[in-house]
Amino acid sequence: MKALLVGEYREGNLLDTTYELFGFADQLGAETALLLVGSDSRLPAWVGTLYLADAAQYGEYNPELHTQLVLEAVARESADCVVFLHSSYGWDLAPRVAAGLKAAQVSEIIGIREEGFEVGCCNGKMRRTVKPATPSCVLTIQAGAFPQLQPGGSPTIIRMETAGSSSLEFMGYEPAEAKELNLTRAEVIVTAGRGIGKKENVPLIAALAKALGGELGASRPVVDAGWVPHGHQVGTTGQSVSPKLYVACGVSGAIQHLAGMKKSEFILAINKDKEAPIGEVADLLVVADLLQFVPALTARLAK
Amino acid sequence: MKILVCIKQVPDLESRFKPNGSKLWYDEADLAFRMNEYDEYAVEQAVRLREQLGDAADVTVLSIGPDRVGEALKKAMAMGCDRAVHIADPDALLRDPWQIASIIASFAGGRGFDLIFTGMQSQDRGSAQVGVLVAELLGISCSTTLVGFACDGEYVIAKRELEGGIKGVVKLRLPALVTCQLGLNVPRYPTLPNIMKAKRKELLVIPVAELLATGPVAATVSFHPPMRKGSGMVLEGDVSTLVEQVIGILKEKTAVLR
Amino acid sequence: MDLDLTAEQKLIQETARDFARAELEPVAAQLDQGDDRTPFLANLKKLAELGFMGLNVKECYGGSEAGVIAFSVAMTEIARSCASTAVTLSVNNMVCEVIQAVGSEEQKRAYIPRICSGDYAAGSFALTESGAGSDPSGMTTQAVADGDGFVLNGAKLFITSAPYAGLFVVWAVTDREAPKGKGISCFLVEAGSPGLIIGREEKKMGQHASATNELLFDNCRVPATALMGRLNDGFRIAVGELAGGRIGIGSLGLGIGLAAMEYATRYATQRSQFGQKISGFQALQWIIADSFTELEAARLLLMNAAFKKEQGKPFGKEASMAKLYATEAANRACYAATQLLGGYGYTRDFPVERYTRDARICTIYEGTSEIQRLIIAREILRTFS
Numbered sequence: 025m026k027a028l029l030v031g032e033y034r035e036g037n038l039l040d041t042t043y044e045l046f047g048f049a050d051q052l053g054a055e056t057a058l059l060l061v062g063s064d065s066r067l068p069a070w071v072g073t074l075y076l077a078d079a080a081q082y083g084e085y086n087p088e089l090h091t092q093l094v095l096e097a098v099a100r101e102s103a104d105c106v107v108f109l110h111s112s113y114g115w116d117l118a119p120r121v122a123a124g125l126k127a128a129q130v131s132e133i134i135g136i137r138e139e140g141f142e143v144g145c146c147n148g149k150m151r152r153t154v155k156p157a158t159p160s161c162v163l164t165i166q167a168g169a170f171p172q173l174q175p176g177g178s179p180t181i182i183r184m185e186t187a188g189s190s191s192l193e194f195m196g197y198e199p200a201e202a203k204e205l206n207l208t209r210a211e212v213i214v215t216a217g218r219g220i221g222k223k224e225n226v227p228l229i230a231a232l233a234k235a236l237g238g239e240l241g242a243s244r245p246v247v248d249a250g251w252v253p254h255g256h257q258v259g260t261t262g263q264s265v266s267p268k269l270y271v272a273c274g275v276s277g278a279i280q281h282l283a284g285m286k287k288s289e290f291i292l293a294i295n296k297d298k299e300a301p302i303g304e305v306a307d308l309l310v311v312a313d314l315l316q317f318v319p320a321l322t323a324r325l326a327k
Numbered sequence: 328m329k330i331l332v333c334i335k336q337v338p339d340l341e342s343r344f345k346p347n348g349s350k351l352w353y354d355e356a357d358l359a360f361r362m363n364e365y366d367e368y369a370v371e372q373a374v375r376l377r378e379q380l381g382d383a384a385d386v387t388v389l390s391i392g393p394d395r396v397g398e399a400l401k402k403a404m405a406m407g408c409d410r411a412v413h414i415a416d417p418d419a420l421l422r423d424p425w426q427i428a429s430i431i432a433s434f435a436g437g438r439g440f441d442l443i444f445t446g447m448q449s450q451d452r453g454s455a456q457v458g459v460l461v462a463e464l465l466g467i468s469c470s471t472t473l474v475g476f477a478c479d480g481e482y483v484i485a486k487r488e489l490e491g492g493i494k495g496v497v498k499l500r501l502p503a504l505v506t507c508q509l510g511l512n513v514p515r516y517p518t519l520p521n522i523m524k525a526k527r528k529e530l531l532v533i534p535v536a537e538l539l540a541t542g543p544v545a546a547t548v549s550f551h552p553p554m555r556k557g558s559g560m561v562l563e564g565d566v567s568t569l570v571e572q573v574i575g576i577l578k579e580k581t582a583v584l585r
Numbered sequence: 586m587d588l589d590l591t592a593e594q595k596l597i598q599e600t601a602r603d604f605a606r607a608e609l610e611p612v613a614a615q616l617d618q619g620d621d622r623t624p625f626l627a628n629l630k631k632l633a634e635l636g637f638m639g640l641n642v643k644e645c646y647g648g649s650e651a652g653v654i655a656f657s658v659a660m661t662e663i664a665r666s667c668a669s670t671a672v673t674l675s676v677n678n679m680v681c682e683v684i685q686a687v688g689s690e691e692q693k694r695a696y697i698p699r700i701c702s703g704d705y706a707a708g709s710f711a712l713t714e715s716g717a718g719s720d721p722s723g724m725t726t727q728a729v730a731d732g733d734g735f736v737l738n739g740a741k742l743f744i745t746s747a748p749y750a751g752l753f754v755v756w757a758v759t760d761r762e763a764p765k766g767k768g769i770s771c772f773l774v775e776a777g778s779p780g781l782i783i784g785r786e787e788k789k790m791g792q793h794a795s796a797t798n799e800l801l802f803d804n805c806r807v808p809a810t811a812l813m814g815r816l817n818d819g820f821r822i823a824v825g826e827l828a829g830g831r832i833g834i835g836s837l838g839l840g841i842g843l844a845a846m847e848y849a850t851r852y853a854t855q856r857s858q859f860g861q862k863i864s865g866f867q868a869l870q871w872i873i874a875d876s877f878t879e880l881e882a883a884r885l886l887l888m889n890a891a892f893k894k895e896q897g898k899p900f901g902k903e904a905s906m907a908k909l910y911a912t913e914a915a916n917r918a919c920y921a922a923t924q925l926l927g928g929y930g931y932t933r934d935f936p937v938e939r940y941t942r943d944a945r946i947c948t949i950y951e952g953t954s955e956i957q958r959l960i961i962a963r964e965i966l967r968t969f970s
Contacts, residue, residue: 034489085487085495087469112489115448115455116471119424122456123463128425128544131454139548146353146451147340153549161545167490191468193498195484200492212583222611236583248510254492261488269583279453290581292573296855298561299343304553308576311563311855316934317570324570325584361599398592405596516604519636519649522596563857 027054028075028103030094032113033062033084035197041109042068043172048107048165050173051136058179059097061090067179073101074179077186085113088190091120096186098125103160110164111260118164128156132279134169148279148301167260168283201254207263212238212271215258215285216246219274219295219314223251228318229273235325236269241285243275259284273314277302294318328480330386331440332373332408333431333461334366336399337451344552351547352420353451362399365446367514368507372476373444374407375512380480385409387440391430391535392419404525405517411528416535423543424452428460433538435465442483443504447472455506462504470497471506588888590658597655600635601662609666616669616794617939625794626706626749629673633703637663637674639681641829641895646685647698653829653891657836661884664840668943669794671840673707675833676745680708680754683826684773687814692773696752705751710830711741711774711800712756712823718742719956721756722766722820726802728757734809735759735772737780737802743950747783747798751776755802760817771819772811780805791942830951831904832890835911838947839883842915845940846876849922849930869925876914876921883911902964909957912947919944 027049031042038060049056058068059075061082067074075097082089094117098106106121108114110132122129135142140155141163207213214233216226226240233240242252244259258265259281270288275281277293277300285291286305293306294314303309310317338344338358347354362370370388377384388403390396391414400411414430416422422430435443443465445458455471462469474494475486480501487495488508499505517525562572577584590598608631612624632638640656642648649655656678664671681697688696699705717724726739737757744753753774760768774781784799814822850873853864863869886907893900919941923930930937948954 034493085497110455112472112487112495116459116487119456119459120463120469122425123460126544128423129454129456130545131456140546143453144553145453145550146338146344147453149340149552150344150353151549151551151553152547153551154545155548156545158544191500191503192470195496195498197489198486198494198496200494224611224615238583244509257492260490262492264491269577269581290577290583292577296851298563298855301553303559303561306559307580308573309559309561310569310573311561312566312569316566320566320570321573324574398595401592402596402599516600516635517596518634519597519600519640519651519655520644521636522593522600523644523649523651526593563855 025052025054026101026103027052027056028098028101028106029056029058030106030108031058031060031068032109032111033060033079036063036066038062038066038068040172041111041167043174044109044165044170045107046070046173046175047170051170057101057103059094061093069177070175070179071177072179074181075184076181077184083194085194086190086192087117087120088192089186089188090117091124092186092188093184094121095124097184105160106162108164110166114164118162122162125160125162126158127160127162128158129162130154130156131164132166133163134166144279148277148282166279166283168286207239207241207258207265210239210265210267212236212269213241213258213265213267214238214271214273215241215243215275216252216273217243217275218245219276225315226251228315232271232318232322235322243281272302273318275302276300277304328380328384328441329439330373330376330384331435331443332369332386332388332403333443333445334370334388334390334399334403335363335449336360336390336392336396337363337449340450346550351550353550360395362402363446363449365448365507365509368509368511369444369446370403370406370408371512371514372507376478377407387412389414389431389434391416391427393417397530400530401525402517404528405522406515409528411530413530413532414535414538415532423545424454424456424460425544426539426541428457428464429541430535430538431461432464433540441501442478445504445506447506447508458504458506468499468503470499472508473505474508474511476505476511590654593651594655594658597651598658598662601659604632604635605663605666609663609670613667614936614939622794625669628670629706630703632674633701638677638703639697639701640678642681642685642697642701646693647701648681653832653895654888657832657887657891660833660836661840664837665844668837668841669792671837672792672795673746675830675837676710677708678833679826679830680710680752682829683754683822684813686826687822691810692813696773699751706749707746709744709746709750709753711744711753713741713743715740715742719953721823722769724756724758724769726757728759728770728772735807735811737805737807739802741800743787744798744800745795747800748786748796753800756819756823763817766820768817769820770816771813771822772807773813774805774807774811778805778807790945791939792946827952828901828904829894831908832887832894834947834951835883835887835908838912838915838944839880839887841940841944842880842918845919845922845937846880848937849925853925872921872925876918879914880918883914886910902961905957905960908951909954909961913954915944915947
């Protein structure tokens with residue numbers, strides 16, 4: 025089996041997550057080639073065929089031209105599958121490639137099974153195993169689901185070019201709202217999820233964070249509701265963190281959130297719902313009303 | 328301007344899910360269905376554009392599924408869509424994204440929609456494929472994961488949400504399709520008078536057989552609950568006992584408490 | 586025979602539930618414990634804008650024209666989160682409906698849209714007096730014709746929403762010589778009318794955000810156009826409209842009962858004693874089974890009464906049955922829920938304590954359980970004599 029991996033550049037840098045593609049291909053037992061729309065100055069440490077197109081010419085986000093580049097590399101490699109990260113770049117580009125190849129796409133793979141690919145569904149509460157029925161297929165893998173593999177060495181570069189115009193113009197990046205803090209360096213993070221019920225309960229969570237000498241985190245719904253500023257958001261659209269202790273309070277555990285915190289060394293989840301998906305990654309799940317439990321724990325720590 | 332919004336009806340995600348008889352998807356009994364959350368943002372954005380453009384715009388909302396999707400369509404009309412298309416398909420939940428996209432493209436093709444809104448993904452399947460595939464099948468411009476939207480009638484300025492809170496700004500020429508991310512806007516509650524008036528809006532029912540000409544390209548071979556992380560402990564009981572147990576475990580297992 | 590809600594009714598139910606969860610639930614406990622009504626009044630305004638103040642009112646008067654069943658399911662959903670908000674909705678709808686039923690065209694156009702739009706935060710129903718509760722015909726507040734209007738004197742008691750109501754529907758004796766119940770008339774009195782005094786607010790057991798006040802008339806002068814319906818025909822109006830209000834209060838009770846039992850049942854599936862979940866004990870399973878059965882019966886009685894009213898059929902007996910049963914079942918449900926929570930159910934840290942207090946008034950206001958039984962028995966016996 026031959027896999028064409030499609031890595032990512034952002035603002036001139038190769039994203040580390042690209043190495044997760046190697047981790048996936050390794051588990052799949054596939055031979056690999058890599059396609060990047062990037063630059064010579066930041067190349068991955070890996071031995072193999074690198075199809076390299078110049079981001080200065082084709083942009084970091086120009087899905088129409090990138091699709092053409094991918095399709096051309098697939099043809100040259102006779103690849104059986106094309107693998108993307110399930111990221112804002114990957115989920116945008118993958119279906120276009122799938123349409124171009126008339127191939128099945130399996131999205132956000134979290135595991136490889138004998139019968140097919142394991143994916144999450146129903147907000148992370150259930151799993152599906154999916155089997156592509158076309159000769160070639162397009163795959164996207166969940167961020168963090170596969171280990172980063174850095175094989176070392178240097179690639180053999182094949183320069184890629186494509187002609188054509190685009191109906192879409194990339195205007196530039198907008199920086200994230202000023203972050204008040206860098207959660208990625210915190211040793212302890214105590215996160216407020218939707219289960220805290222209302223903005224007025226945020227101080228309860230913040231108090232526990234303080235008692236543990238950590239920072240306050242927040243899940244996406246809590247940020248969207250305006251209860252906690254965006255700078256505190258943990259998850260794929262917020263910050264990816266791996267503290268020594270992660271305390272999830274009333275966090276149900278949407279896939280996007282889990283992807284941002286499941287590498288934490290120890291995960292304590294406090295939730296009313298024993299079945300909540302957060303329980304899957306938690307080292308310790310306390311089934312309790314957090315409005316009761318959290319203040320009690322804070323008080324005990326203060327002793 | 329002709330606008331199309333594609334919506335899906337999904338179960339309330341707070342529900343418990345169990346496999347149905349085929350073991351390939353969930354059992355629908357006991358589930359309450361409602362509009363996919365991402366699609367509420369799509370409907371809201373389409374309706375805001377319609378309000379911006381006045382009667383120069385016309386918004387069609389489309390959904391594929393059994394009779395019950397009529398409720399989601401009526402909600403979209405109560406929110407402000409002008410008309411609805413129900414593609415009647417009792418088996419919609421079993422179709423793969425490729426088939427769903429083909430059905431939508433087959434409806435939209437030749438009808439001259441200038442702008443198509445979809446949710447970024449569905450809450451139940453979460454494949455994030457249908458919107459982009461529709462654009463590809465129709466050969467129109469497309470961008471995904473919008474958290475910002477502006478349209479002057481000729482171009483769309485889209486703000487895409489990227490990892491880490493960064494945004495990418497993209498300009499698309501119409502006709503175009505965009506997929507909407509949570510937080511793009513604040514979807515309105517439909518007002519009761521508008522819910523009642525939605526009854527008088529046009530709801531066209533098309534049997535899926537008229538639009539579906541392709542088989543699935545991927546097969547679900549199993550639907551099951553996740554395996555639990557082996558080492559995970561679960562504690563329940565009185566709060567004061569729990570606190571002592573948790574402190575004990577944190578002292579033992581982490582370097583944070585001493 | 587179709588026991589399913591229509592798509593519109595389901596959407597109204599969903600909208601009420603979404604709104605209640607997002608806007609009412611987060612402030613309900615705080616409103617119960619505090620004195621600041623700001624979030625309560627803000628939510629009333631939002632609910633008005635969504636069309637919840639005139640569910641069974643014609644579109645031309647600013648209503649939603651959604652019908653009585655929609656009114657019932659909406660009340661239940663709102664009450665699940667905040668009973669104070671629900672009772673205000675029920676009274677506002679009742680005020681709109683009474684004006685729509687018997688008001689002049691001018692009165693309808695002047696007042697219904699202002700309640701429906703939220704321009705008036707509330708409307709009030711001023712019938713009860715200290716000496717005229719279950720027997721309103723014994724009222725003593727008087728209205729005396731004087732020149733081109735009437736002068737009102739007297740006092741009303743337990744008036745819902747009085748401090749923030751824009752309009753009061755007031756009943757007063759206009760013919761003291763007439764037989765009991767025959768000399769009463771109905772007036773529409775605007776807030777701020779000279780001589781209309783908002784009296785003391787009651788300190789209640791529950792439903793704290795909803796104000797309940799005394800209302801005093803001290804030579805309160807109203808124009809002749811304030812008279813609603815015919816002179817001396819007011820009591821019939823009151824009796825007729827109270828039946829519709831009973832569907833509202835029954836639906837409210839159902840909402841509280843469901844909230845209590847849903848909370849307690851979830852608790853029972855999580856709480857362990859004697860090494861197992863307490864929901865595994867048959868003694869508690871029976872409590873759960875009985876409570877939900879009663880609440881389901883209450884729902885069906887309410888749907889039946891609402892359906893009859895919506896069809897324009899007589900519904901007085903059905904409304905009384907539904908109100909009686911639903912509010913009594915709600916109180917039993919709260920009692921059962923407290924029992925399931927044990928000691929925690931008795932504390933303010935859990936919402937069941939609030940539900941229990943909020944539910945208690947439901948068997949009293951809008952006609953006590955005893956009055957409902959009186960009405961039901963009278964209606965039944967009528968067919969036997």
